[in-house]
Amino acid sequence: MSAAPISARLAAATRDPQLLRAALALHQNRLAEAEPLLKNHLKADPFDVAAIRMLAELAARIGRTRDAETLLRRALELAPDFGAARVNLATVLYRSNRAAEALAELDRLVLESEEDDNPNLRAAVLNRLGEFEQALALYEDTLERRSDQPRVWMSYGHVLKTVGRLGEAVAAYRRATALQPGFGEAWWSLANLKTVRLDEADIAAMEQALAGKGNTPEDRFHLEFAAAKAWEDAGYPARAFASYSAANAHRRALIHYDAAETTGRVDRMIAGFTQRFARGPAGGCPAADPIFIVGLPRAGSTLVEQILASHSQVEAIAELPDIPELWSKLGGADGKGNPHERFAGLSADELRAIGEEYLRRVSPQRKTDRPLFIDKLPNNWLYVGFIRAILPNARIVDARRHPLSAGVANFRQHFARGQHFAYDLADLGHYYRDYVRLMDAFERVCPGAVYRVTYERMVDDSEGEIRALLDGLGLPFERDCLEFHKTERPVRTPSSEQVRSPIFRQGTENWQAYDQWLGPLREALGPALVAGDQP
Template sequence: MAGSVDKILLAARGHAKRGEIAQAEVLYREVLERFPGNKRAKAGLEALAQASKAKPAGGPPRALVQQLMGLMQAGRNRELVHQANRALGMFPETVLLLEFRAAGQGALGDHAGAAETYRRLIALRPDHADTHGNLGNELMELGQHEDAIAQFERVLAMRPGDPVALNNQGNALLALGREAEARKRFEAALEVAPNDVHMLNNLGNLLLNEGDFVAARLRLEKGLSLDPHHVFLLNNLGIVLLAQGDMAGAQARFEAALSADPSYAEAWWNFSRLHRFVPDDPLLSQLETQAAAEGHSEHDRMLLDFALAKAQHDVGGTERAFALWHSANARRKAELGYDIAQDRKLFARLRDRFADPHPSIPETEADRSAPVPIFLLGLPRSGTTLVEQIVTQHSQVAPGDEIATLDREMSALDWSDPEALTREAERIRAAYYETLTGLADGKPFVTDKMPLNFRWIGAIRALFPRALIVHVHRDARATLWSIYRNFFSSAGNGYAHDLDDLVAYHGLYRDLMAHWAAQPGAIVDCGYEALTEDPEARSRALIEALGLPWEDACLRPQDNARTVATTSNTQVRKPIYKGSSQDWEKYAPYLEATFAKLD
């Protein structure tokens, strides 16, 4: 057990108090190997010896326990599980042996086996808080987050305010999409352990995902002041700085993360987006080494493939770049378990539910005092970020970026139920307006550029009669190719990871937009290529269509200081430029057969 002497002695005393004599002895002897004169370790061993004399023998011999401890410390987990099972045949239901086995199973990725072993331990000692916590961790690994939360609650019932249990419960709540509850748990954990870098990272990461970049940066920078080489803190701070427009600062943090851990796949992906690789680039050689290394999870291998594909693209290796993008996307599709049939079903239900326009659901006086949403929607990578840059340069419009509130609520509705929207309308609208008001900074309009909100236009018209809707579109081939080349961290873009799925999804999108256009209600049309060809005329037309007076600042989107958290955050600091819609042509030989199906 690596760590300070005080920590090892504290752990040893904890084992001794719980009657775990063999584990306590191993730790005391570890201290004495390093510091032979340590009086506290000697006294601890003497106390254990006295306790052993008072208890009848019958447990596993000391040599066996020391062997198992050695295997665990050396990371030889397969041997550890094997030897623990053999020992359990001789000493069944022995707590210490079950603990060794559970630890080895968890380390090997056998989380179901580890969970079952921890359940056996709980049956033997139901009031042992750490065992409940360990079971909760294994259930988290199995995706059984509700059950994990219940185990962490058991820990908190026995040890109120336990920061580790609060933190782990926050992680489980976050996995269930219950961000507000997760935030409360992380904050409660940090009240007890304000300098725990893992908890600072967890809260910082949650705040980052909520778009509260200032608060996220405070937590992450505090964590790094305590542990300057913490790779997760470095990576997450890099993401915050990138969103805030500090490209150099972001790249420096990603490089620092990779220097601390060259195998860190997520940092490679983030770094690759900012770094322009060149032939004989030593960083390209390092990335190649990592991509070829054994031992990466499927998720990390997918991220490394995305990063290496971008690097090969930079150096002109189009054939290899395409092969890597294909591999990365195949891994991501398998990870998500996506099938285009699920979106076909959703789109069919939406067309059926809104075969006729849904009657407007009247707003209350309080609703009418909320900011007016400006929905910028279409497909990802179609230009919504650029349009938001232009629109939010206007003094009356606040940036909302991609607001998850409405999309989450709409996705959760049962669209086969004709009353679902009406029944939930008041709650959904209140939650959305609360989010909007928090982003408005006193301005009367707030943008929401969640692209896939195009699916919900029928509901948007019913819920938000004052809303403005802008449909941003771009050449289909350019859009789909740009989607395919990028990793999306959310699970809501499953169609993005297969070229045939992308073409099929584009057809669903095109048909649904035609359906909305045929119904009453204005949709402002904004073509990306036309906007980049004649920025001033198109920007003026856009602002006029939104009913706003013209302001010259709207011609300088690159000066917009807002934070941008989406995959376009490396591009929005540039002036409007032409030509990006032709990027796919470099890969035409690999794409033409699939893209022919678009016509």
Template sequence: MEELSPERARARLLDAVQNEQAGRLDEAEQILKTLLEIDPSQVRCLCLMGRVQRRLQKYAEAARYLNAAQAMAPTAPPVSYELARLATDQGDLKAAIGYLQYLTQLKPMVGDNWFDLGYVLEMEGRWGRAIDAFRRAIQLGDSNNEETFTHLGSVLAQDGQEAAARENYQKALELNPEHASAMYGLGMVITAFGEFEEASQWFRRAARRDPNLVEVYQQLAAVRRFESVDDPDIVLMTELLAAPERDDLSREKLHFALGKTFDDCGEHDRAFEHISAANRLKRDRKGGFDIERHRDLVGRIITTFDQEFFAGFGPRGSQSKQPVFIVGMPRSGTSLIEQILASHPRVNGAGELRFIEQASRTRVALYPDLVSTLDAPALEAAAEDYLKKLRERGGNIRHITDKYPANFLHIGFIRLLFPKAKIIHCRRNAVDTCLSIYFQDFATANLYANRLEDIGSYYQCYQRLMGHWMEQGSELLLTVDYEALTADLEGQVRTMVEWLELEWDPACLDYTSNRRAVSTLSRWQVRQPVYQSSVERWRRYEKHLGVLLELFPNQD
């Protein structure tokens, strides 16, 4: 076997590094194989070979080389970094976070390490911890500052801190005025405050800077109503979609955007064709929905939270009436109702908070089956922790709304934490709701949303569970029908205000003037007057909705 002098070995390793950096992965692989045959204990070679194998998507081989490197040098930072990259590429974000946390412990003063940790925490949806990591990176003078400010803006926006997000996007643009992602993010935050014209300008600037950032066109489609299929934006999006080099994710985003624009124009067949294509692509990318697993969860919730269960707990949690929970299916009117109530001077809207869902997972070993193991001190601590987070967003005011729709799954847990809190249930026609969900590109993992049959089955589970909660006692649960709200806005709003034991205030009817931040997919609609065109919208798409009409046959 050929022997190399140390100088020659270093030169060959440098060749491998340069080939890997230039994307010549096969050449790098061959050089590294030769070096490792001569000396299989070279940690740098093993680590670089792991990176090359990962980039070649040979994940098992990558793991073999990196595990060998880790066994020889368990505290070597490059090994932990490459293991984190491998775990990320394989979708094992928890493992990646573990490696990166270890890396920040090994090298706590390296800003890049904190940026990498924040990036994976952002991917995992752990906004609070991602915010802390990105801020730590900035404090340490992270070399990717404009990227760090952009990512910090993104997680702050996801966490409902829109004003802080806006500041960070602006800081990123001060460092690099041509940063397309920062322009896009700033536009997104500005839409939350209802400043749609300014947001559109930022979206168009981002598109000029990076024509491949097709998410821009999705947002341009979302912030206005289209009148003609000859609109220049529709023409441009159609041309972009037809480009042969377009990747599947970009095509997915453009299909969602065109579906919305053609729906605006009354071209319902073309709209449905685009939306169906978008959902097929997204389902292929994200995976299908396990409806049987969800049915099992709903069944276990119903079995756990019965009358006997609540009777056995006695006094519990917090007696605060400050939280008001707005629940229901997505697209059922939750954003509209929060916008209306938040226009009252004694109510603030906190938006979609996942704190209840998170608490159910972190404080209960197996939810819902072992929820009965929570004792009074644990429930009180969980309630106080929630109130602290709620008040950080809503301040010290009579009521703060939490409008995370999927909290309908957690009404039993809410009643444990806040037995006196009131819950508003938004209900809308089943087929209209399901169709509206199908038209949306949800950022979160609503896997059921990409197939009509799954959406309908999920809606049936929701109906079953809401029926159960009503049977457990409805004195603190008010159901508001979307159709009734659009037909008699003032009457329904007065009912809600009175039910919350508030004095009437006409500002509730002037909700379109409320400049509070709204970050949900309904951010444009809640700035518009109530309209009845969304009632029985399904009839325009009736010929495409056979599966839904079989699940919900009584529509006339």
């Protein structure tokens, strides 16, 4: 292993023909070509930190986040002063929803260099941690020094949207599109402000960008999603659906998702919690702090969160990654073990320890002294049995929406990460069917452990449903919950502007404009469509 300074080691890497070919392949996204070049090089020189970092970048691009983290930590073990690798590690941690760890890596960089060379990443991390004013200040300082950075303008717009400064968010997004007219993600960020309507000039600008030859795949599908929303707002459902279909097809081509794998996971989860609770109470941590809101995205979970966050006893935090991560940890450090087998054998003390670990992990996110907090990660529906075992006194709310309405709402939405089931109508139908199947099975095993809120009923009888929700969760009625749209708080999800307005019926009816094209969704839903509450 070389003890040469990191600068000399990196300079040597730039003269290596094999690494140069790998770097070019990475730059051109020819990952299948880059991977064997890097692995062969590391067989010959396993201590080359430049090659290790490049292989970590490749792993991160194809979704092998754990491998990327392991490689970057190895590079930093070999070269603790390798600043670029530490930035990459902070980025991987941030994208893995481990913002506190990412901030610690960035702080270490500042200590070593005596300056912050990554203000944009730091601002994004602070935003994730709920430190919105600090994040805004960093973005504003960066843009004051260099105002020609479209991606920074977009990120600045994201935080402005989160804190409710809508007009300034719109201006920031438009500044980004003005600087880079083909910047698809900025156009989608603008369209994704559900209360903003794009006009004919915007449609023309996006179509011109789509006609250009320099679009990346990411720019293209973002532009198509944004154009679809514009056509929808203009009253052209056929054009809108065609654009949504193209956007989803292009996004689907870039990801791996197998509906059969989800069905298999649901089968194993049902078998696991059925066996676990057949033996009686599981044990777990007795704390009653958490309220979990689960279900599909775009099914009313942010509305339920806003209603509950208007109560004096409840703090809304975020969509937290901790429950899926704690479940994954049951598979061992390498992730190759079987969490289901491990779950079946956990003792009451072990379940209690996991529940306590969850509370420790989420503690930095809590900013008030309110006794209850909301974890609103929709995908936690898959883990309701696990939640019940480790936190038996936690409250769980199932936010449910009519299957066709929920399906179309997801098909019209691009998600920054995850939710890979949402980009194909048949996948959506199978996913909804599996979700209902698991929730029904859990109700049979633990009757009354989950309180269900139906979006359409909430629209039809808001006061009655809100009163019933509070009662179902053991909370005293407070009138502020009826006036939830007046509650000022940060909201990160696509519904951020909608929940700052009174409940409206349009959200229950949007799917009807696309009904003639929903055959694959209806077929995949099968009995879940028949059982669904009709709008």
